[in-house]
Amino acid sequence: MGAESSPKIVIVDESPIRAAILEEGLREAGFTGVVHISEMQSLLARIYALDPDVILIDLENPSRDVLEQMFQVSRAVRRPIAMFVDQSDAASIQASVDAGVSAYIVDGLKKERIKPILDLCISRFNAFAKLQAELDRAKSALEDRKVIDRAKGILMKLKGLTEDEAYVLLRSTAMREKKKIGEIAQSILTASELLK
């Protein structure tokens, strides 16, 4: 690899969305040689064939242990690989573990060159985690709404209320019991299930 050429980066991630977010970020930052591996079968063979300078892997991936094998002296390895660790730089290890990503680099690649890649990786992984959390919140809000609608229907039928009155009853009960409307609605559904 020439000193100025873009290092070849492999992303090992079973999440296609997160890998795409990371890949896009790397390309925007000028790293053009990015390959994504999502299939864990024959992972090592694929990595050896691609011969990357940097390997990024998410920490939820059990195949991370497979990569550790690359540190071992073996006939199969053409270039020694090391984990991106720096005894003096505990903060960056902490940040990458917190973000859920780990980096392996070819021995000899300069630290100044890998640092921006890892930093970008950490910020993109964190951005993905935030997105995921928002998505989960949105999903659970949607779930809540479905439950509330069904509970309203039960109250309207049993107590002869209008939709608005049913909602007001749910809300005031939730406030009195210091619970969420969704929880009160769920207990109505459970109770009506039991009383069927």
Add this chain to the structure above:
Amino acid sequence: MTGPLQVGFIPLVDAAALIVAVDKGFAAAEGLDVALVREVSWSNVRDKLNIGLFDAAHLLAPVAIASSLGLGHVKVPIVAPFNLGFNRNSITVSPALHAAIMGEISGDRFDPMATALALARVVAARCKRGAEPLTFGMTFPFSTHNYQLRFWMAAGGVDPDEDVRMVVLPPPYMGDSLASGQIDGFCVGAPWNSIAVDRGVGHILHFVSDILVRAAEKVLAVRQSWSERNQPILAALIRAAFRAAEFIEQPENRAEAARILARPERIGVDAEIIQRTLDGRLKISPDGVMRESGRFRLADRQGAARPDPAQAAWLYAQMARWGQASISPEALKTAMAVFRPDLYDTALGLRGDTERPAPGSIGAFAGAPFDPADVAGYLASFKISRLKP
């Protein structure tokens, strides 16, 4: 301390003492609030323990030693005051390799020397007809699984680095890889051997207790610095794990222990399969042949939970034999100091000299008797090795 103790584990039966200690209330009885965190890779457990996200962890014994020596990763001194697992690994091979070995064997099929010699003949025949080398899966470069496989095959004359391929695979992938022909055999802990047998894709060839009478596989690991700052907490954790191991050891408690371990957030496999391991009675082939081994369990019998520095020395010797570590008296001393029987004794109020197993009781089926005082001499007795100059 703020918040609960964070304790990492990998879903394997040898995390039993930790899981039961928490879920059956032995930890709470010691005044501990413990959050068990299930992990997917040994690398994650090691890193999270090293940087302090975990206070303690279920860890491969050789990783605790490698971390203390700075092999393959950042150097962080680790101490192991409690053995979690002995002899729970097995070597499982595909039906095709099993048939090939049985076709070549002369002698008892449970005799590891007989199977190793048969394997050597199978390997030689494959080489002669230009077939691909056999591939064996194990769970981590610094693992007893790796060393046990290598020890066994090298005794029969098979060079693990030249004559076959050794690959790391996560335990849950072993069965699939065996079924798809990606690997021909593997060494892994329970319950993954039984799962392969139940699926009809593998035969258990050996319990590793056939190969070594005692081999420390998993330990309760903490950072050395943490152990110094948190002595009462560590002692309480050791006691809780000890009580849990005692509980599991009682036959009448095994069904309950198996149910606890089977929960989805713990090991997450069928309780019946887990109980087979706890009982030490395993189905070894898809046609239903059962095999029992008194050596298989050793949860806490014979003081097995008490760390024995001779075991650490043996593991270090394997690292040196296969080129992962250089031989030096300092490194040997560091490795042995990882296993801390003194912390175990203090926590349990034992005098150091009670119920101690005979030192150096590795009991390998081949090679010179192991002497921690002469690792170089011991290693020189092996024909196949990768000693660093």
